[in-house]
Amino acid sequence: MPLVAGVDTSTQSCKIVVRDAETGRLVRSGSAKHPDGTEIDPRHWWDAFDAAARDAGGLDDVAALAVGGQQHGLVALDAQGRVVRDALLWNDTRSAAAAADLVRELGDGDADAGAQAWADAVGSVLVASLTVTKLRWLRDAEPENAARVAAVALPHDWLTWRIAGYGPEGSSPLGPQLDALVTDRSDASGTGYYDAQGADGAGEYRRDLLRLALGRDDVVLPRVLGPAEAGGRAHPSVAGADVDGGALLGPGAGDNAGASLGLGMQTGDIAISLGTSGVVSAVAPTRTADGSGAINGFADATGNALMLAVTLNAARVLDAARAVLDVDVDELARLALEAPAGSDGLVLVPYLEGERTPNRPDATGTLHGIRLATSTRAHLARAHVEGMLCGLADGLDALRAQGVPVERVMLIGGAAQSPAVQQVATQVFGLPIGIPAPGEYVADGAARQAAWVLAAASAPGADAPSWSTTIARTLDADPRPVVREQYAAVRDLV
Numbered sequence: 001m002p003l004v005a006g007v008d009t010s011t012q013s014c015k016i017v018v019r020d021a022e023t024g025r026l027v028r029s030g031s032a033k034h035p036d037g038t039e040i041d042p043r044h045w046w047d048a049f050d051a052a053a054r055d056a057g058g059l060d061d062v063a064a065l066a067v068g069g070q071q072h073g074l075v076a077l078d079a080q081g082r083v084v085r086d087a088l089l090w091n092d093t094r095s096a097a098a099a100a101d102l103v104r105e106l107g108d109g110d111a112d113a114g115a116q117a118w119a120d121a122v123g124s125v126l127v128a129s130l131t132v133t134k135l136r137w138l139r140d141a142e143p144e145n146a147a148r149v150a151a152v153a154l155p156h157d158w159l160t161w162r163i164a165g166y167g168p169e170g171s172s173p174l175g176p177q178l179d180a181l182v183t184d185r186s187d188a189s190g191t192g193y194y195d196a197q198g199a200d201g202a203g204e205y206r207r208d209l210l211r212l213a214l215g216r217d218d219v220v221l222p223r224v225l226g227p228a229e230a231g232g233r234a235h236p237s238v239a240g241a242d243v244d245g246g247a248l249l250g251p252g253a254g255d256n257a258g259a260s261l262g263l264g265m266q267t268g269d270i271a272i273s274l275g276t277s278g279v280v281s282a283v284a285p286t287r288t289a290d291g292s293g294a295i296n297g298f299a300d301a302t303g304n305a306l307m308l309a310v311t312l313n314a315a316r317v318l319d320a321a322r323a324v325l326d327v328d329v330d331e332l333a334r335l336a337l338e339a340p341a342g343s344d345g346l347v348l349v350p351y352l353e354g355e356r357t358p359n360r361p362d363a364t365g366t367l368h369g370i371r372l373a374t375s376t377r378a379h380l381a382r383a384h385v386e387g388m389l390c391g392l393a394d395g396l397d398a399l400r401a402q403g404v405p406v407e408r409v410m411l412i413g414g415a416a417q418s419p420a421v422q423q424v425a426t427q428v429f430g431l432p433i434g435i436p437a438p439g440e441y442v443a444d445g446a447a448r449q450a451a452w453v454l455a456a457a458s459a460p461g462a463d464a465p466s467w468s469t470t471i472a473r474t475l476d477a478d479p480r481p482v483v484r485e486q487y488a489a490v491r492d493l494v
């Protein structure tokens with residue numbers, strides 16, 4: 001019974017699952033928190049990985065491991081493999097002006113033409129989240145740091161590299177071998193300088209776009225591996241010490257592609273992820289090229305496309321409500337369910353950290369409809385839940401507008417555990433809502449990828465193992481149009 005490990009190095013924490021490679025049965029798991037913030041020293045990811053591995057009982061007995069991670073983060077390394085500066089994360093908006101500049105530049109001064117050109121080139125219109133915009137910001141705001149950049153990696157790439165034993169001299173057994181960096185199509189497709197459908201579908205880096213942003217392209221970029229291609233082995237001091245030959249390393253994936261693999265998503269499935277980010281995602285054979293910027297046309301972890309609508313404001317909108325009301329997650333849910341659908345007209349537009357979709361990086365949250373009758377804890381709790389979900393419902397509309405079929409909707413991520421979120425989702429989306437069994441679907445997807453890599457190592461061309469995903473409950477649709485009508489009436493007033 002070989003075991004495999006899946007890692008999710010996400011915005012707020014590191015989660016690890018150890019599963020049976022053949023059946024997918026969960027054997028053990030662990031987790032550890034990351035510091036808060038939109039920029040972070042990657043050593044905190046390494047420390048959290050180490051703590052989560054210990055929390056999971058160690059990884060000596062795993063035959064393969066793969067890492068899913070928050071997308072887009074800029075990990076800039078110097079020639080000695082040292083991090084040049086704290087990593088700028090997907091939710092850092094300081095490169096918003098750089099994004100607008102790059103869009104105009106690719107359109108020869110015409111922003112609309114530039115938006116479509118970026119969507120055609122790499123599947124996405126640039127916003128501050130995308131790595132390429134952070135490189136332009138680095139070039140202009142920190143030229144000395146930009147000059148030191150010898151390699152550019154994403155969070156999951158960098159953690160995979162460290163797990164393999166690489167890193168700066170003195171803090172790694174194998175030293176700073178930058179050309180040992182590897183990644184996968186899904187995470188590469190979120191950089192803004194990788195075309196997952198280029199080179200006749202094989203995928204290719206667009207170094208011309210990297211050069212446009214950074215002013216040069218003589219930097220090492222991680223080798224992009226196939227969906228079940230091994231990227232070396234874990235260093236025995238980290239994982240696989242008790243396994244003959246050590247633990248194979250998978251290419252890893254961006255977290256949303258990992259979740260898609262973990263859920264076994266097929267065309268027609270919609271995943272709504274309520275973590276730090278809010279994500280509405282769908283798989284398809286080929287990506288969209290949405291010049292409006294509402295939909296990102298990324299790659300998934302199986303060789304297909306993964307369309308995403310992503311908001312900056314999701315679970316942490318509810319965290320903010322808990323802070324204001326001084327309640328825990330259970331009391332927040334109870335309060336929210338006390339108020340009626342539509343919260344008697346109290347509406348929160350939840351742009352608490354600016355917003356990515358729509359692209360309003362400088363926006364703030366706004367509360368509308370405050371009256372004596374709606375100045376209650378219950379109404380405030382409900383308005384936060386409804387506002388968060390309305391932003392995602394707009395994203396689902398954008399997917400539909402791109403012709404993406406919507407047949408089954410599943411709710412995942414930390415905030416999906418809330419009974420209030422589950423019930424209000426049936427009202428806001430007006431669709432049946434599938435609640436998968438509670439789990440870490442990004443880490444599960446990484447574990448499934450690890451099992452796929454293990455199978456392919458002895459049987460090239462093997463398919464991904466068919467692990468089953470349990471939908472624990474399906475809630476009936478309960479459409480309440482008033483909720484989105486109220487939201488749409490004030491959303492654009494920010």
Ligand SMILES: Nc1ncnc2c1ncn2[C@@H]1O[C@H](COP(=O)(O)OP(=O)(O)O)[C@@H](O)[C@H]1O
Pocket residue numbers: 010011012013274275276277315316318319329330413414415416417418
């Ligand atoms: N029952 C719950 N109700 C509301 N929010 C929750 C609940 N459980 C967890 N959360 C929130 O979910 C978030 C963590 O979700 P997760 O998917 O792990 O985030 P990420 O993957 O972005 O690190 C936190 O903001 C946490 O407060």
Ligand SMILES: O=C(CO)[C@@H](O)[C@H](O)COP(=O)(O)O
Pocket residue numbers: 010011012069070071072090129190255256275276277278279296308310
């Ligand atoms: O930016 C995106 C996708 O484009 C986010 O989905 C990040 O990948 C962060 O994920 P979580 O930490 O919220 O899971």
